[in-house]
Amino acid sequence: MKRCIFYLLMVGQPGMLCQCKSSNEQPEIIEEIDVWSTFSYPQVDFTNEDLEGKGAEYATYIPNPEQMIKETALRVCQQLYLNPEEVPNVEKIVYRVHDYDGISGKGGEPPVIHVSFSSDYLDKQIKAGASKETIVDEVVGVLVHEMTHAYQQSCKYEGDGWSVIEGIADAVRYREGFIDSSLRQPGGSWTDGYKMTGFFIAWITEYKKPEFLCELNQNVGQDFDWAWEPNIQKLLGVSVESLWGEYQSHLKTLESQN
Numbered sequence: 001m002k003r004c005i006f007y008l009l010m011v012g013q014p015g016m017l018c019q020c021k022s023s024n025e026q027p028e029i030i031e032e033i034d035v036w037s038t039f040s041y042p043q044v045d046f047t048n049e050d051l052e053g054k055g056a057e058y059a060t061y062i063p064n065p066e067q068m069i070k071e072t073a074l075r076v077c078q079q080l081y082l083n084p085e086e087v088p089n090v091e092k093i094v095y096r097v098h099d100y101d102g103i104s105g106k107g108g109e110p111p112v113i114h115v116s117f118s119s120d121y122l123d124k125q126i127k128a129g130a131s132k133e134t135i136v137d138e139v140v141g142v143l144v145h146e147m148t149h150a151y152q153q154s155c156k157y158e159g160d161g162w163s164v165i166e167g168i169a170d171a172v173r174y175r176e177g178f179i180d181s182s183l184r185q186p187g188g189s190w191t192d193g194y195k196m197t198g199f200f201i202a203w204i205t206e207y208k209k210p211e212f213l214c215e216l217n218q219n220v221g222q223d224f225d226w227a228w229e230p231n232i233q234k235l236l237g238v239s240v241e242s243l244w245g246e247y248q249s250h251l252k253t254l255e256s257q258n
């Protein structure tokens, strides 16, 4: 009997039935599995404190910030965890748009997380002539990065620790479609953090082990003095240097094909 199981990751479609038929058999009905239907969305406390100033246009780009923040929470957790039972208890996201010199930042720890977004940064994007689509992608992409910090496992933010923490945040942002792959170029090091490390983590997840990002996230939380070499050995059984070498060769091959 042919079996058919769908993993539904969309919100609001739990418990649908799948009819799966092969030529001369009766249809077998198996309930679809929506492992994320039990995800607990955070409460959102949104404030735009710069409505009369540089934040005046925020709603033009993000008309429903509460929904956008909740959807981002789910997307981030689906990248970081295999199922909702593993997700830290983030009860509330306090999101504040205000005028300061910077882009965005995360503060606090579960159950209450604070995220700031700079209206000055938004204003600069608008004045630079960025399209609406580019600006929306940037605002949501920045949020994906900060929300990853809200939900990810953490270690000491020093030594190799900061590069894996920032690398995971940009790996999630990239895998969710908010970093252009044209920015992925040969060179650099796995310890550079942000996009450089994020592309590497995403590459391992795509080409070596689909669960790698989730396993790395859990691994980071188990070792306060986290370091690349022993943990890559533990997770993948190879040295980080040889894996980076293989990744670089792949990037050069892709580059030569373009």
Ligand SMILES: [Zn+2]
Pocket (backbone or CB within 6 Å): 145, 149, 166, 169
């Ligand atoms: Zn960050």
